[in-house]
Structures are given as C-alpha cells and as structure tokens.
Amino acid sequence: MEGMSSLLEQLYFGEIRPEEKIIPKNPEYKLLNSEISNFKEKLLTSLTEDEVELLEKIYDLLGKSSSIYSTEVFIYGFKMGVQIVTEAYADRK
Template sequence: MSSILEALYSGRLRPDETMMPTHPEYQLLGRQISIRTEQWKNRLSEEEFRELEQLFDLCGQCDGMHSEAAFIQGFRLGANMLIEVMSQRDESILTTS
C-alpha cells in the first residue's frame, strides 16, 4: 500500500477530479446553467456561440486558478495548525495533569 504522498506525487490521487460539492443547490445550479446555455445556443449564430464558449472557457480557467490557490492556502493552514498543535503538545499534557 502506498502512502498518500506517493499517490499524490505519481498522479494516482487527484482530489480535484473526485471532489463533488455537497451544497444542496449545486445540482440545481448546474441544471440551470445547462438550460440557459442551451437557450443562448439557440439564440446566437454558431460563431457568436463559439465566442461565448470561449468566454466560458476563460472563466473556467480563472475559477480553476482560484480553486487551486484556495486549496493550497487551506492545506497550508491545516498543516500550520498541526505544527502548532504538535509543538505545544507537551505543554498541553503538562498543564492538564
């Protein structure tokens, strides 16, 4: 059995590909986006819709960068919390006894 770090390094662990939001409105919003996208596809010419899709792609890239930065910041915060807890572990044990 390999470690989590080995799986991350080798690309076998891809949290960004397996993460599914659990917010109750997530699927509803996804359906609304699909419906509205289809409406715009029917209203616009092929070229105009292609340009709109390019805009969506740019927004997706921007959102991806934001998600990556949020993941990194959250991971660092969690790691720093563990460091803080572990560095004060002896103090906590001594003060509670």
C-alpha cells in the first residue's frame, strides 16, 4: 500500500472531510431543502436591502449553529462506536 496514506494520516492532515461526502439519501431531505429555497426566494422579492441583509445574517448564524451541532453529533457517534467495538472485543474471552 505504498504511496497511499493511511486513514490516520489522512485524518491528521485534514484530508478527510465527511461533511463534503455525506449526501442524505432520505428523499424528504431534498424536498425540504427545495421548499426552503423556494420560500426564501419568494421572501427575498418582498424585502428591502436591509431586510435581505438581516435574513442572510440569520441564515449564516443558522448554518454555523447547525455545523456546531453536527460536529457534536459526529463526536458523540464516533465515541459510541469506539465504545461498542471496545465492548465487543472485551466480551470475546
């Protein structure tokens, strides 16, 4: 496997970015995002420049909040996975 970096090396060098690879398969996800986009476009046509700026700030903050939450969920899930594997190997006696 020379020339290929290990998973740990990829993780260390920031080459693994799950958020760029995960595409929800749930059809409702795509539908919800489409609805959000449609409602946002309708709303933008009726807002002043200041209101549009305010709405964009809200979207930015929601994105940051969602990112923090997703990070915490990932960390929790990863730790739980490690605990499950540890428990599975501990019970192999």
